[in-house]
Amino acid sequence: MPWLDALRHTSRAALAVERQFNEPKRAARGAFAVALVVFPVLAIGGPRPATSAATGAFIAGIATFQRSFRPRPSLALAAGIGLGVSTFVGYLAVGVTGLFLLLLAVWSFAAGLAWSMGPTAGVLAANTVTVMLVVVQLPVSVSTALGHALLCSLGGAVQALVIIVLPLRSWGAHRDALADAYAELAHFARRLRHDPRAVLDPEPLMEARHAEALTPWQERRRPPELPGLRAIAERIRPALAGIAAVEFGRVIEPLEPWSALGGEEPPEPADVPEDPELAEVEARLSAAAEAENEAEYDRSREVLAGAAQMLDALARAIRTGDLVAYPRSAPATLAPSGRQALRGPALRAARLLTTLLGRAAEELERSRETPLTGPVAGHDGVLRRPGLARMVPVAARTAWRQIQLGTPVLHHAMRLSGVVTAAYLLAKLTGLHHSYWAAMTAAMVIRPDFRQTYSRGVARVLGTLTGVVVATAVVELAHPDQWVTCALAVLFMSFAYLLLPTGYAVITTCISGYAVFLLSLVSGSALADAWERVVMTLLGGAVALVAYALFPTWETVRLPERTAEWIAAAGRYAGAVLAGYGDPAGRDPRTVRSALLAQREARADFLQARERAAAEPVALADRHPRLGRKQLGRAREALGYLARVALLMEAHLPGPTAEPVPGASEFGALLTESTAAAGAAVLTGDPVDFTSLRAAYQAWEDADMPATDLELEYSHRGTSEQQDVVRSGCRLLLAAFGELERALQPRP
Numbered sequence: 001m002p003w004l005d006a007l008r009h010t011s012r013a014a015l016a017v018e019r020q021f022n023e024p025k026r027a028a029r030g031a032f033a034v035a036l037v038v039f040p041v042l043a044i045g046g047p048r049p050a051t052s053a054a055t056g057a058f059i060a061g062i063a064t065f066q067r068s069f070r071p072r073p074s075l076a077l078a079a080g081i082g083l084g085v086s087t088f089v090g091y092l093a094v095g096v097t098g099l100f101l102l103l104l105a106v107w108s109f110a111a112g113l114a115w116s117m118g119p120t121a122g123v124l125a126a127n128t129v130t131v132m133l134v135v136v137q138l139p140v141s142v143s144t145a146l147g148h149a150l151l152c153s154l155g156g157a158v159q160a161l162v163i164i165v166l167p168l169r170s171w172g173a174h175r176d177a178l179a180d181a182y183a184e185l186a187h188f189a190r191r192l193r194h195d196p197r198a199v200l201d202p203e204p205l206m207e208a209r210h211a212e213a214l215t216p217w218q219e220r221r222r223p224p225e226l227p228g229l230r231a232i233a234e235r236i237r238p239a240l241a242g243i244a245a246v247e248f249g250r251v252i253e254p255l256e257p258w259s260a261l262g263g264e265e266p267p268e269p270a271d272v273p274e275d276p277e278l279a280e281v282e283a284r285l286s287a288a289a290e291a292e293n294e295a296e297y298d299r300s301r302e303v304l305a306g307a308a309q310m311l312d313a314l315a316r317a318i319r320t321g322d323l324v325a326y327p328r329s330a331p332a333t334l335a336p337s338g339r340q341a342l343r344g345p346a347l348r349a350a351r352l353l354t355t356l357l358g359r360a361a362e363e364l365e366r367s368r369e370t371p372l373t374g375p376v377a378g379h380d381g382v383l384r385r386p387g388l389a390r391m392v393p394v395a396a397r398t399a400w401r402q403i404q405l406g407t408p409v410l411h412h413a414m415r416l417s418g419v420v421t422a423a424y425l426l427a428k429l430t431g432l433h434h435s436y437w438a439a440m441t442a443a444m445v446i447r448p449d450f451r452q453t454y455s456r457g458v459a460r461v462l463g464t465l466t467g468v469v470v471a472t473a474v475v476e477l478a479h480p481d482q483w484v485t486c487a488l489a490v491l492f493m494s495f496a497y498l499l500l501p502t503g504y505a506v507i508t509t510c511i512s513g514y515a516v517f518l519l520s521l522v523s524g525s526a527l528a529d530a531w532e533r534v535v536m537t538l539l540g541g542a543v544a545l546v547a548y549a550l551f552p553t554w555e556t557v558r559l560p561e562r563t564a565e566w567i568a569a570a571g572r573y574a575g576a577v578l579a580g581y582g583d584p585a586g587r588d589p590r591t592v593r594s595a596l597l598a599q600r601e602a603r604a605d606f607l608q609a610r611e612r613a614a615a616e617p618v619a620l621a622d623r624h625p626r627l628g629r630k631q632l633g634r635a636r637e638a639l640g641y642l643a644r645v646a647l648l649m650e651a652h653l654p655g656p657t658a659e660p661v662p663g664a665s666e667f668g669a670l671l672t673e674s675t676a677a678a679g680a681a682v683l684t685g686d687p688v689d690f691t692s693l694r695a696a697y698q699a700w701e702d703a704d705m706p707a708t709d710l711e712l713e714y715s716h717r718g719t720s721e722q723q724d725v726v727r728s729g730c731r732l733l734l735a736a737f738g739e740l741e742r743a744l745q746p747r748p
Contacts, residue, residue: 010450011454017502017506022065022497022498022500029168031494033159033161033163034057036158037054037155038490048148048521050149052148052152055134056152058496060156060159061159063076063079063127079156081129081331083153084149086128086129087148108416108420110125111125111413114399115448116407116414121395126444130443171222174226178226178351180204184204189240196665201589206600215550216387218385239349242651244300244347245345245500310326314357314361324364346651415551422543427439432532442540450553450554450612460504462505463509465537467509467511468534470513472516475520476527489518492512493510495510496510554616554618556570556616562602563679565679567682567740568678569598570602570639571678573592573596573598577592577653579669581653581654581725582665582668583728592650610636630744638737638743649726663700667700670693671733674692687744691733694737
């Protein structure tokens with residue numbers, strides 16, 4: 001995409017306004033906590049201490065609105081402590097020539113490395129830089145600097161206390177994540193009724209797994225209806241796919257199975273004299289088989305429709321905490337009838353689905369008999385999330401790993417440090433009183449990727465202009481006293497809390513108005529201050545945008561790497577499923593589970609990189625001459641098909657007492673090696689080749705399976721049900737690999 005087009009698209013994204021709001025009660029609670037700090041401090045200490053206290057309370061409140069599954073009071077308290085430390089250290093350094101500039105560079109670098117811990121940590125760390133720049137402008141001594149730092153921490157402590165005293169929808173984020181997973185399963189079941197090739201979006205299941213990772217404090221207090229439901233949801237996923245594929249090989253038939261396998265079309269049978277009686281018998285059998293298949297299809301659609309209704313009811317019960325209210329038709333649809341149309345694997349999948357749905361309902365009903373507020377004992381297999389105190393060494397090790405590996409997070413940290421320092425120095429050359437506003441703008445605009453940086457830059461400039469003009473007009477025309485000014489600042493804070501999901505331009509408008517009201521308590525002319533803030537905002541935004549253009553981190557460059565990782569992860573998942581058929585007695589469910597999770601993570605990384613790269617002004621062909629965006633799109637379809645086939649094979653994994661399928665483990669290991677080699681070929685620009693895998697399958701089929709497709713169609717004698725599933729699945733896997741070969745064929 002050319003630069004002008006990229007800038008136009010990012011500018012439109014910056015000005016887009018989403019019509020959604022935070023919960024009004026949460027916004028009111030956050031504003032109440034700010035007011036609870038500001039007005040008493042204003043009455044006791046005056047405007048300057050009130051400014052520090054309000055800043056700490058406001059930023060700590062912003063931290064509680066970030067997407068995180070940690071306890072909200074802990075986030076507010078950690079944000080307050082971080083703001084207090086940065087403020088006090090900044091006060092100590094600002095009086096020494098050159099020391100504050102060095103501190104600002106080091107602190108900004110550490111804030112950039114905080115993105116390795118997640119977006120929440122990155123945003124909070126960037127806020128500590130901005131607060132350091134704002135508060136150190138107040139001329140105070142070291143003792144009063146300690147007081148200002150304690151007031152910033154006090155703001156975070158009050159936010160945490162208010163959250164504990166006034167809880168709103170406790171465990172709401174965890175409930176929403178789990179409910180979204182069940183709602184996505186319901187949507188998946190409805191899509192399967194019309195398209196057996198439908199693909200489940202794994203993002204809600206990934207979010208539910210992240211929500212299940214608990215701190216020790218959360219593990220003791222988690223509501224009893226939440227544990228276990230995610231594991232049930234994971235088992236429902238392949239059961240739904242198994243019902244939709246009532247005939248494994250025919251419903252998901254590849255487009256070009258023979259060419260994908262590298263073989264020729266099967267020869268036509270030799271002409272033989274036609275027997276009229278035999279032809280009549282075959283016609284009757286064919287008609288009966290067709291009617292039976294149609295009845296099976298209709299029954300599978302009924303089961304999927306009933307499952308979707310029950311999954312929706314479970315999602316509502318999880319989200320609201322109410323009793324499960326099933327539609328009257330849903331249980332009857334799932335109940336086995338006298339003339340059961342489903343057969344074989346589809347029938348087993350339907351029975352498993354009914355059992356799992358009943359078990360999920362029992363989990364929710366059992367929680368009614370257990371007090372929801374009492375401590376809940378932990379259980380084996382719970383995902384451990386370290387507490388905030390233990391996060392310090394974890395964060396240090398993670399940051400050091402980013403430095404050693406030279407990751408994009410390290411590039412962002414270096415860029416952030418350079419941008420903030422350069423903006424601070426350039427602004428100091430102007431001699432303006434509010435020169436710190438330029439470095440503050442640069443710290444808030446710069447982000448690890450191109451789209452966020454440029455969209456936030458445009459939104460920051462326009463939002464700052466609007467907020468500063470509106471707030472300055474109010475101050476100049478109304479001349480409010482300090483109490484009314486604090487009330488207006490709290491009002492704009494509440495608007496910022498309420499409008500967080502609407503867009504960065506709207507949020508910047510509210511934050512700029514809040515800053516004008518708050519800083520007018522300790523500054524002079526509002527008009528002069530407004531002019532300086534506007535000029536410094538333009539300077540800081542320009543420095544950030546130019547710096548990213550000169551020292552970019554392009555996701556386009558990482559697309560081949562993300563593609564290779566997804567190919568290798570998909571191969572490991574399919575190989576783990578095949579190993580389960582080869583050795584049912586020694587199969588470890590955690591092996592397939594870990595391979596599935598790795599495949600999901602690789603897919604999510606690829607899609608995120610592809611979405612970010614689409615907005616970048618750089619062509620993939622310039623960075624990887626033999627790989628284009630159309631090729632990546634076709635590769636995504638082929639890998640989605642591969643994951644779909646592996647999912648269906650996982651749905652029919654045999655129990656530990658089943659007979660092993662000879663050669664399945666060996667072929668799975670070879671498949672894993674071949675996909676790893678294919679990923680390496682993508683990175684080096686070589687052709688992706690699965691010829692050896694096809695040859696190995698052909699030799700395996702000739703040795704242990706019926707040799708022709710006619711035997712596969714008409715005669716299952718001498719083969720077990722598991723062998724039929726493996727045979728159909730492997731042919732479909734090879735078809736997916738054939739599509740992947742054609743998709744990633746190097747361009748001339």
